Amino acid sequence: MKNEIRLSVQEILELEHFRKAKVVAGKEGIHRKVKWVHVMEISDVSDLLNGDELILSTGVGWKKGKETLFSIVQQLIDCQAAGLCIEIGEYLNEIPDEIIQLADRYDFPVIVFYEEVRFVDITESVHTLIIKKQYQMITDLEDYSRRLNEVLLETDPKEKVLNMLHEQIGIPVIYVPKEGRAEIVSSQTKKEKQQLLQGAKENKFGNGSNIARQQIHVWNQSFAELIIISEEDGITEFETLILDRTVTALAQVILRELWTEERRKAKEADWIQGWLTGEHNEEQITAYLAELEPAVEPKRAAVLLCKMKQLDKEGSNTMYFKMVMRSIFQEQGFFLLSAVMKRDVVFILLDQREANDCKQRIKAGIDQMFKPEYVKSHSFLPIQVSLGTIVGRFDQVEASYEKAKVTAIIRERADNELTSYFYEDLHIYRLIYYAHERGILQEFVSDYLTPILLYDQENNASLMNTLKVYLECSGSKKETAERLYIVRQTLYHRLEKLYELLGEDFMKPAKRQAIEAAISAYKYLELSNQTFPIEDRM
Numbered sequence: 267m268k269n270e271i272r273l274s275v276q277e278i279l280e281l282e283h284f285r286k287a288k289v290v291a292g293k294e295g296i297h298r299k300v301k302w303v304h305v306m307e308i309s310d311v312s313d314l315l316n317g318d319e320l321i322l323s324t325g326v327g328w329k330k331g332k333e334t335l336f337s338i339v340q341q342l343i344d345c346q347a348a349g350l351c352i353e354i355g356e357y358l359n360e361i362p363d364e365i366i367q368l369a370d371r372y373d374f375p376v377i378v379f380y381e382e383v384r385f386v387d388i389t390e391s392v393h394t395l396i397i398k399k400q401y402q403m404i405t406d407l408e409d410y411s412r413r414l415n416e417v418l419l420e421t422d423p424k425e426k427v428l429n430m431l432h433e434q435i436g437i438p439v440i441y442v443p444k445e446g447r448a449e450i451v452s453s454q455t456k457k458e459k460q461q462l463l464q465g466a467k468e469n470k471f472g473n474g475s476n477i478a479r480q481q482i483h484v485w486n487q488s489f490a491e492l493i494i495i496s497e498e499d500g501i502t503e504f505e506t507l508i509l510d511r512t513v514t515a516l517a518q519v520i521l522r523e524l525w526t527e528e529r530r531k532a533k534e535a536d537w538i539q540g541w542l543t544g545e546h547n548e549e550q551i552t553a554y555l556a557e558l559e560p561a562v563e564p565k566r567a568a569v570l571l572c573k574m575k576q577l578d579k580e581g582s583n584t585m586y587f588k589m590v591m592r593s594i595f596q597e598q599g600f601f602l603l604s605a606v607m608k609r610d611v612v613f614i615l616l617d618q619r620e621a622n623d624c625k626q627r628i629k630a631g632i633d634q635m636f637k638p639e640y641v642k643s644h645s646f647l648p649i650q651v652s653l654g655t656i657v658g659r660f661d662q663v664e665a666s667y668e669k670a671k672v673t674a675i676i677r678e679r680a681d682n683e684l685t686s687y688f689y690e691d692l693h694i695y696r697l698i699y700y701a702h703e704r705g706i707l708q709e710f711v712s713d714y715l716t717p718i719l720l721y722d723q724e725n726n727a728s729l730m731n732t733l734k735v736y737l738e739c740s741g742s743k744k745e746t747a748e749r750l751y752i753v754r755q756t757l758y759h760r761l762e763k764l765y766e767l768l769g770e771d772f773m774k775p776a777k778r779q780a781i782e783a784a785i786s787a788y789k790y791l792e793l794s795n796q797t798f799p800i801e802d803r804m
Contacts, residue, residue, distance in 0.1 A: 272299045272300075272399070272502050272503065272504070273299070273300045273301075273392075273395060273396055273399050274296065274297050274298060274299060274300060275295070275296045275297070275298050275300055275320065275348055275349050275375050275377075276296040276297060277395070278300060278320065278392055278395075279296065279377070281388075281391055281392070281395075282391075283383060283384075283387055283388045283391060284377070284388075286379070286380060286381055287351070287377050287378065287379050287380075288377070288378050288380070289375055289376070289377050289378075290361055290366060290376055290377070290378050291361065291365065291366040291367075291368075291369035291370050291374070291375070291376040292349070292369040292370055292372065292373050292374040292375040292376055293370075293375070294370075294373040295349070295372075295373030295374055295375045296349075296375050298318075298348045298349060298373075298375065299318050299348060300318060300319075300320045300348045300349075300392070300396075301316075301317075301318040301319065301348075301396070302318070302319050302320070302393075302396070303319065303320045303322060303388065303389045303392045303393065304319045304320070304321055304322070305321075305322045305323065305385050305389070306321050306322075306323055307323055307324065307325075307326050309334050309337065309338055310341075311338060311341050311342065311345065312341045312344065312345060315342075315345040315346075315347055316345075317345060317346035317347065318346065318347070318348050319347050319348060320347070320348045320349050320350075320351065320392070321342060321347055321349070321350045321351065322351045322352075322385050322388060322389070323350065323351070323352045323353070324352070324353045324356070324357055324358075325352055325353060325357035325358035326357045332362040332364060332365065335358075335361075335362065335365055336362075336364055336365055336368065339365055339368055339369060339374070339376070340368065342374070343368075343369075343372045343374050347374075348375070349374065349375035349376065349377060350369075350374070350375070350376050350377065351377040351378075351379065351388075352376070352377070352378060352379070353378075353379045353382065353383070354378050354379065354380050355380075355381075355382065361376060361378060403503075403504050403507075406504070407504075407507055407508065407511065410430075410434055410508060410511060411511055413430065414427065414430065414511060414512070414515045415515075417430060417515075418515060418518060418519065423515075423519055424441075424516065424519050425449075427512060427515050427516060427519065428441055428449065428451045429451055430512075431451070431492075431494070431508065431509070431512045432451040432452065432453075434508055435494065435504075435505045435508055437452075437494055437495060437496045437497075437505070438450060438451070438452035438454065438459075438462055438494065438495045438497075439451045439452070439492070439493070439494055440462060440463065440466045440492070440493040440494075440495070441490060441491075441492055441493075441516075442466050442490060442491045442492075442493065443489065443490040444488065444489055444490060444597075448463050448466055450462055450463050450466075462495065466493055476495065476496045476497065476500050476501060477493065477494070477495050477496070477501065478493070478494050478501040478505065478506055478509050479491055479492065479493040479494075480492050480509055480510065480513045481513075482513050482516050482517050482520065483517065484517055484520050484521050484524070484593060487593040487594060487596075487597060489517075489520050489593070490516070490520070492509065492512060492513050492516065494509055521589075524589045524592070524593070525585065525589065529585070534558065534603070535604075535605045535606065537554065538603050538604070538605040538614065539605045539607065541554075541603075541614070541660075541663060541664075542569070542605060542607065542612060542614070542663065542664060542667045543664060543667075544661075544664035546661070547661055548659060548660050548661040551660035551661065551663075552660060555616075555660075559601065562601045562616060562618060563618065564601065564616035564617055564618055564660075565617050565618065565619065565620060565658075566617045566624055566656055566657065566658050567614060567615060567616050567617065567656070567657055567660065567662075567663055567666065568614075568615045568617075568624070568628065568653060568654055568655065568656045568657065568666055569612060569613070569614055569615070569653070569654040569663060569666040569667040569669075569670045570612070570613040570615055570628070570632075570651060570652070570653055570654075570670065571610050571611075571612050571613075571651065571652045571653075571654070571667070571670040571671060571673070571674055572587075572591075572610060572611045572612070572613070572648035572650075572651050573609070573610055573648055573649055573650040573651075573652075573674060574587075574609065574610065574611060574648050574649065575648075575649050584606070584611065587611065587648075588602075588604050588611065590635075591604075591613060591635070594631050594634050594635055595613075595615060595628075595631045597631075597634075598627040598628070598630055598631045599617060599618050599619040599627060600615045600616060600617055600618065600627070600628075600631070601616040601618055602614065602615060602616070603616070610674075611648070612667065612670075614663055615628065617656075624656050625656060625688065628653060628687075628688075629687070629688075632651055632687055635651075650674060650677060650678070651687055652670045652671075652673035652674040652677060652687055652689075653670060653673060653687045653688045653689060654666030654667055654668070654669035654670035654671075654673065654689055655669045655689050655690060669689040670689065672689065672692075672696075672699055673687070673688070673689045673692060675699065676692055676695045676696075676698075676699050676790075678793070679789075679790045679793040679794050680695055680786075680789070680790065680793070694782075694783050694786055695786065695790070697783070698783070698786060698787045698790050699790075701787070702787075702790065702791070702794070707787055707790075707791065708791065710783075710784060710787060711784045711787050711788050711791065713784075714768075714780055714781050714784040715730070715781070715784050715785070715788055717767040717768065718730050718733060718764070718767055718768070719788075721763070721767060729760060729763060729764065729767075730785075731750075732746075732750060732757070732760045732761075732764070733764055733768075733781070733785070734785050735749050735750055736761070736764070737778065737781065737782050737785070741773055743757060743758075743761075768781070
């Protein structure tokens with residue numbers, strides 16, 4: 267049965283003080299909601315009302331004629347007042363026909379007292395009734411919340427929660443998940459239910475007064491939507507509050523399901539670790555995925571490596587982090603598998619979409635993870651993330667993992683010059699990394715930069731920085747001077763010294779590219795805590 271927590275004009279008419287009152291106009295509007303009772307005796311009321319007030323008046327301020335009364339009633343209608351109660355007698359003899367016609371046209375109740383009444387008694391009794399209604403609403407809400415908590419302790423509580431909501435408010439309830447089949451709980455016929463479900467899927471309902479809808483969020487991600495529809499009346503405040511509590515309960519149900527699913531997938535960690543280290547071939551991986559998630563048909567894959575500040579392999583923080591990542595990247599079309607490798611949490615991102623915008627969607631997911639409001643509410647997020655290459659075969663995931671590790675090392679040593687998370691965006695640093703791994707990087711840097719570094723050391727100068735900025739400005743003297751905050755003449759002296767130390771050809775393409783690479787490599791070595799003995803290079 268539909269809960270009627272709100273107070274109506276009709277209920278007020280049943281009070282003792284209204285025993286001799288009569289509704290002379292707007293009888294079809296006696297179902298109107300009353301939030302408060304207000305006494306008014308002035309002719310300009312448009313800025314004094316919020317709506318749903320029942321107005322009491324003796325007519326003392328309206329005795330100028332029916333034009334004034336007509337204006338006041340029109341203002342009350344425009345302000346969405348609940349109705350007008352007015353005394354007939356000393357100040358007003360009758361309600362003019364024009365007023366009755368106006369009130370009837372808008373179903374605006376006009377109630378007449380033919381005997382003198384004490385407005386103080388009316389306001390006291392009505393306000394007491396309103397408070398009782400509010401108290402009853404709070405009591406019913408607390409009872410509903412208590413019963414919800416009991417249901418949440420049971421197994422598979424979602425269906426029971428939806429049924430509880432329907433029983434409480436007596437109107438159709440629709441649950442629309444982001445993935446999966448929509449559900450409806452209603453006493454309607456099968457055909458009517460199908461029509462409502464179809465409307466929910468196609469988003470035909472809009473946001474009218476007879477519908478209330480709320481997204482069910484977990485970690486700022488929407489997992490489903492809960493909709494209630496009243497085909498007769500508008501949605502009441504009580505129904506909105508009940509909906510809000512149900513959404514909170516369903517969010518807990520979803521969170522529990524995610525946790526259970528994560529625990530199940532954690533048992534597969536050994537196999538996934540083997541996948542990352544190249545122990546399985548394409549056929550084995552395909553068979554494994556088909557058994558694990560038959561509905562998943564990935565088109566490509568990439569490895570995302572997350573360096574954590576603190577890592578507890580079996581702890582709740584790590585589990586929650588995996589769940590958060592799964593919810594974020596699911597929105598972007600990815601199915602995730604994860605494993606803990608040493609001090610890192612590693613995710614295999616399996617792209618399920620046909621669209622060839624995999625890189626953009628991965629970036630969108632990472633950006634979501636590091637939004638200020640997200641970081642603030644999740645202290646267990648990683649301190650760094652790195653992406654390997656996007657691969658088209660499952661047996662190439664090992665190579666993507668290796669590239670992700672390389673990306674992580676380079677990002678730590680690139681002096682914040684690299685803002686991209688992707689291996690393919692490392693550019694010259696990829697060569698620098700592999701040259702360093704082979705032990706030839708210091709020799710390369712020495713061949714091109716030793717004269718500059720030695721000059722700076724002996725003269726306490728900053729020729730190296732001048733060279734770097736000059737190259738970044740593509741040889742523009744004006745721009746270089748501005749960026750260094752020096753006058754043009756000072757720059758000319760420094761450039762003369764650069765040409766003297768590096769040779770007159772140092773701005774020619776091939777040599778210039780080598781010098782630029784050497785500057786990046788020198789910074790890389792510094793941030794790798796590698797000493798660079800200049801004297802030994804001379």
